Amino acid sequence: DHYSFAVVGPVNMGKTSFINAFLGLRKNDEGAGKVDEGETTTGEPKKYRSPMYKYLEFADMPGWGTKTNLSATYYKEKKLDTYDGVILFVNVLNDSNLLNVAKQLLDHNINMIFVYAKTDLALIDEVRRDGLTDDGESFDFNHPKLEEMQEFLNKWLSQRRNEHKMGLNQEQSGKYKKLADMPVFFISNGALLYQTLKTKNEKTSLNENGNNEEILDRLFYDERELRSELIQIAKEKLGIDAMK
Ligand SMILES: Nc1nc2c(ncn2[C@@H]2O[C@H](COP(=O)(O)OP(=O)(O)O)[C@@H](O)[C@H]2O)c(=O)[nH]1
Ligand SMILES: [Mg+2]
Helix, strand or coil: CCEEEEEECECCCCHHHHHHHHCCCCCCCCCCCCCCCCCCCCCCCEEEEECCEEEEEEEECCCECCCCCCCCCHHHHCCHHHCCEEEEECCCCCCHHHHHHHHHHHHCCCEEEEEECCHHHHHHHHHHHHCECCCCCECCCCCCCHHHHHHHHHHHHHHHHHHHHHHHHHHCCHHHHHHHHCCEEECCCCCHHHHHHHHCCCCCCCECCECCHHHHHHHCCHHHHHHHHHHHHHHHHHCHHHHC
16 A cells, blocks of 8 residues: 655765655654764664655665675665665765665566765765866856756756766676666755855855745756656556555
8 A cells, every 4th residue: 555665875875864855854843854863774774654645655774884894685684675666875886785785676676766865065066176067167156047057957967877877887797787777866955055055165145045946946856856756656556546
């Protein structure tokens, strides 16, 4: 009667924040998952349901540390074969822990989706690095023009999507090349962009109390696509009736 996603990946990747955002919860709301939990590889998954999406369940799997070498039995221990689908939060593509899990999911025919979160941080770094748009004009992050940002983001996203797919296709062999065909999304908790800029002491025309919505909404639309994808996957499996 419901579709269950396990959310898997290293610690501090925004897994819990994503679940909270999906369920419309802010981090201090009742029922929201605890963020900044640190490494809890051995803990039990925390499961989330919401009256908004009765047919979905998220299991927030304890994240592993960057120096952790997951045992080959992680997949089994975490009973990943009992979930309908797994959302893999990627830190770097050559993360052998993540790739091992992905391969075992493929072996067992379990749906997987790759997600790169915190894209605001990666995007800002990228803009810092070259600071230029393709036509050589300087890109002003502090006074973002919507159209400009949109174009920049579209290019950047398709580049990163290609890198991800090519990387998997080239590095993996045999049937594991199929990993490159799994859906991939780049998301960001858009509301955190303001926070990020503030922490980095950046001047910004974004402000804390509004006017950001249009920009943030358009910037991080991949998040909406991911949301639709998850709902769609569940629908296909459960049938339309379950959604009523
Ligand atoms: N800038 C930015 N920070 C984020 C984003 N998502 C999560 N964070 C922050 O990253 C930290 C870790 O998030 P958390 O959800 O606890 O990660 P988890 O360990 O993977 O569950 C928290 O301080 C979040 O506020 C994002 O999209 N952008
Ligand atoms: Mg967490």
